[in-house]
Amino acid sequence: MTAAVDGRDVIARAHLVAAQAMTPRHGKRMLRWAGWGIGLAALVAMGCDLGFSSERLLAGMLRAGHLLTLMWPPTSAGQAGAVFKALGQTIAMAFLGTVLVVILALPLGIVGARTIVQQPVIHFVLRRLLDAARTIPSLVWAMILVAAFGLGPRVGVTAMVLAETPYLAKLFAETMENRRQGVIESLQAAGATRLQVLRYGLMPEVLPLMTGKALLLFEGNIRASAALGLVGAGGIGVLLDTRIQLLQLDQVAWILMLFIVLVLTIDLSSQALRRRLINAKSYNLERMDADA
């Protein structure tokens, strides 16, 4: 009884103090939820046409089951050498692609970072160009390039560079923008030149983060290079493509097993590396907080 009275009293007093804060803005929130609901409904409606009918799904699953039996037992069919060579080519493509992308994305990222190049026109034009270039995926680039220059890993690497440079440049730019302005100001206040500010104020903070992003890109490139091979742009995908066409699924299974092992190994080691880079950083930040 007293508790209820007390509660009502509290509410009445709060209304006197700040009535506007007592009524949470339900209207605005409902509107936002309605917007999300409509968007979601539209997405579901568009999905109706994707052919996910139940009987087709069942037939497809049966067929897939049959194909799975064709995959067993996996065999190299005496072509282990060629497969390993193609895997090596895949790694080389991914590595070369990543290195080229990083080299190109670094200057673009620096120019694209609002906090470094304070020239709104350059910034705007570059950012929009990067946004536009980002819309074309590497597979589409590869198809165009294969048509123009013929087959081969060179085309695969070029496709990666074209598709991923804008992407990484944007990530780099954002990483550099998100740094604490105070550090940069302290170097400016010490009379450092623009390049010295980059070297001492920015690099130590953003380099581990950017290396992490480049490693993530490398992981993705290994997987992407398999897809690029399917359109004839070199690497393990080419071997997969021919064997799928000939329905030599036992050989496909053997290659896939190796590929999975490769991707897992690279993902795990790059993850460990990234964790070390980033943990070292947060450790330092923690120490700074403790000292303060």
Place this chain on the structure above:
Amino acid sequence: MLELHNLRKSFGRTMAIDGVTLRVERGEMVGIIGRSGAGKSTLLRLINRLTDADEGEICWQDRDITRIGGRALREWRAHSAMIFQRFNLVERLDVVTNVLVGCLHRHALLPSLIKSFPAEDRARAILELDRVGMADKALQRTETLSGGEMQRVAIARAMMQQPSLLLADEPVSALDPFNANGVMNALVAANRERGITVMVNTHTIDLARTFCQRLIGIRAGRIVFDGSPGQLDRGLEAELFGNTMLRQAA
């Protein structure tokens, strides 16, 4: 009543807390003083178990809380509110929601996840904000506040937890003297008007002298002084703060 028995905590090879035994009565206002790195923060964080002790015991009202977990631990943490040096508010939420965070522990999970709070809690949050002079900013986004305002919101959040113990970890060292006084006065008010036991860390000794009845000096993880501000003379003070302070004074 809070009792610590022979607490120890090390980080790697550094002994942060090295055998602390301490008894704080209900309703005391205790200042914990010492230089940076003496172990003041670790001591408070051991009490609300944000950090776990290597050895020793922590008891509140004769109940051992050193090894509780799960719901019991969450309840103890709500019971022993903490205020941080850098405020640690959620800057992208509005002010009143930040205060309402203080009563999350009393609520069912689902309504709390869609930010739905009973009118009474909302009302209490506004009244707590009013007590620290922040009610008019209740709907403002927290990142737009100044440091002093943020710390007052943090106090409102702590009070919302309806704590019996308030742990303030360097609550004013990021603030200017005027705001520092305001925040310290709010801690005193919590202590006097609500009978909350307050333990406040600070390396500004004059502030501790002015606002606390009991001072505990820590150096290298050990208690080297425990008494009233009057008992802490300049010599002890210099010892507490180590050679650097002596050299500065000379």
